[in-house]
Amino acid sequence: MIAGEALVIAVIGGAVGCLASLPLAAPIAGGLVGHGAAPEGFHASGNPVPFAIAFAAGLFIAEVRQ
Amino acid sequence: MLAVAVRTVRWRLVSFAGAIVAVALGVSLVAATGLLMASALAASGAGRFAAVDAVVQANPAITVGQGDAAGGVATVSPPPRLPAGLVARVGAVRGVGRAVGDLAFPAVAFGPRGRLLSVPGADRTEGHGWASAQLTPYVLVAGRPPAGAGEVVIDARLARHGRVQVGARLIVVVPAGPREFRVSGIAVAQDQGDRTQTAVFFSDVAAPLLARTAGQVNAVGVIAAPGVSPDTLRAMLSAGLGSGVQVLDRGHAAAADAGDPWAAQRADLLARPPSWRSSWWPARSRSPSPSAAASWLCCARSAPPRGSCGG
Numbered sequence: 164m165i166a167g168e169a170l171v172i173a174v175i176g177g178a179v180g181c182l183a184s185l186p187l188a189a190p191i192a193g194g195l196v197g198h199g200a201a202p203e204g205f206h207a208s209g210n211p212v213p214f215a216i217a218f219a220a221g222l223f224i225a226e227v228r229q
Numbered sequence: 230m231l232a233v234a235v236r237t238v239r240w241r242l243v244s245f246a247g248a249i250v251a252v253a254l255g256v257s258l259v260a261a262t263g264l265l266m267a268s269a270l271a272a273s274g275a276g277r278f279a280a281v282d283a284v285v286q287a288n289p290a291i292t293v294g295q296g297d298a299a300g301g302v303a304t305v306s307p308p309p310r311l312p313a314g315l316v317a318r319v320g321a322v323r324g325v326g327r328a329v330g331d332l333a334f335p336a337v338a339f340g341p342r343g344r345l346l347s348v349p350g351a352d353r354t355e356g357h358g359w360a361s362a363q364l365t366p367y368v369l370v371a372g373r374p375p376a377g378a379g380e381v382v383i384d385a386r387l388a389r390h391g392r393v394q395v396g397a398r399l400i401v402v403v404p405a406g407p408r409e410f411r412v413s414g415i416a417v418a419q420d421q422g423d424r425t426q427t428a429v430f431f432s433d434v435a436a437p438l439l440a441r442t443a444g445q446v447n448a449v450g451v452i453a454a455p456g457v458s459p460d461t462l463r464a465m466l467s468a469g470l471g472s473g474v475q476v477l478d479r480g481h482a483a484a485a486d487a488g489d490p491w492a493a494q495r496a497d498l499l500a501r502p503p504s505w506r507s508s509w510w511p512a513r514s515r516s517p518s519p520s521a522a523a524s525w526l527c528c529a530r531s532a533p534p535r536g537s538c539g540g
Contacts, residue, residue: 168245176249180256188261192268206268213263221256225248 166226173225177218184217185209233400233482276483277428278331279421280366282453283463283512284477285319285470286485287311307487310445311474313437319449322469326454326528328448331361333434333488336429337402338387346383346391346399347427354387354427358436365422367430371395372414378435379408384427385417401429403439426488447487 188207195201258448286370289308294300313330321330336356338346346354359374359382367384371397375382381401393399397412416430437443453462459478466476483489 172245172248172252176252177256178254179249180258181260183253183257184260184264187257188264191261192265195265201269201274207261207264208268208271210267210271213260213267216263217256217260221252221297224255225252 169225170222173222176225179222180221181218183212184214238358242404258334258442271283271315273481273483273489275479276423276489277333277426277486278364278450278479278482279418280364280452281450281479281482282457282459283451283466283479284482285311285315285449285451285466285474285486286447286477288473288475307447308475308485310442310447311449313444313446315470316446316449319451319466319470324454324457324465325451326457327363327452329360329364329450330358331364331443331448331450331487332440333361333447333486334440334442335402336439338383338391338429339396339402340391340393341399341402342411343400344391345392346387348384348386348390351386351427353424353425353488354384354421354429356401356429356431356436356439357488358433359430361431361450362416362428362430363452365428366481367416367418367422367428369414370417372412375413375430375432378438379409379411380413380432382416382430383412384429385415387427387429388412389414400421404441405439408439423483423486423489433519448485450482 185207192201192205192207196205241509275281286311287308289304290302290305291305292299292301293303311330315332316328319325322328333355334357336354338354340346362368362382367382369382370385374381381399387393393412393415395414396413399410399412400407401410402408410431416428418428431439437445451462451466453459463476463478470476477485
């Protein structure tokens with residue numbers, strides 16, 4: 164039962180987190196450019212791999228944590 | 230089992246919501262940093278060279294020092310220019326359909342009433358020879374190619390935003406200085422190329438003189454002969470041209486675009502952020518070094534100075 168609940172938490176939390184990450188990455192990329200750490204024109208572009216990794220990490224942590 | 234979990238949730242709504250928020254925040258942080266890393270590591274893409282199968286540029290790796298003192302390899306960006314004679318050599322390699330010498334140089338265009346021609350979303354205008362148009366490809370939608378030193382073909386986006394028609398007169402500032410040109414045609418790159426730059430095309434004879442790069446090209450764009458795969462083409466080019474040049478595939482072609490100063494830098498973004506050292510860390514010459522400060526303290530506290538002082 165707890166594992167099932169953790170699964171619900173992980174799926175909902177992971178989906179929300181993935182959706183929130185793109186708007187979050189844009190200002191970070193902007194900040195890196197602003198401080199001269201990244202070249203002008205650098206921006207965060209969509210890529211499914213980080214989403215998959217983050218989602219899997221959320222799932223793993225939720226299931227282990229319970 | 231899931232049903233029981235859902236039923237009991239109603240009694241623990243706050244902790245349930247809290248767990249979701251915690252997971253969501255964690256996942257968004259991991260995904261956001263992962264996105265940044267993926268963007269930094271990603272290939273530069275084709276950029277303006279969307280129509281090529283391969284691009285030849287000068288080998289940007291330079292060995293520092295010589296003989297026993299050889300200290301490592303530095304990558305210069307943008308890479309040095311190539312002799313224009315190389316274009317014919319590339320064209321002679323088997324499997325090459327067309328080889329086009331590409332030039333990209335800053336060209337700032339001013340419209341009929343002295344107004345700067347610019348496009349929202351594009352931060353620079355690059356000048357090229359008309360032959361470079363086929364590398365994107367830019368296709369004429371009005372007028373004709375530039376003939377002679379006094380004519381230009383401009384990007385359709387520039388023409389639209391600057392309300393410039395064929396036949397209009399523009400002042401274009403190029404490395405050779407400001408010159409007046411007549412717009413002989415308007416070309417459009419349909420959903421191809423690099424949206425952050427716009428193009429002005431000069432005649433192929435005039436472009437190297439205006440860029441002050443006579444006898445040189447920035448890169449050679451190569452379009453494969455029919456039936457030759459890009460991989461085969463690249464292998465033939467690498468074998469036929471030797472180690473003085475680097476052959477890039479379409480996925481990395483933007484790195485050879487002299488009009489895209491950021492594409493090449495993106496490659497070693499993670500490895501060596503160039504301006505961190507200068508802007509964030511204090512320069513060693515401006516602050517006393519730790520060992521100098523330690524020896525000063527040591528000497529100040531115990532006169533006469535001991536032998537170990539400053540060691």
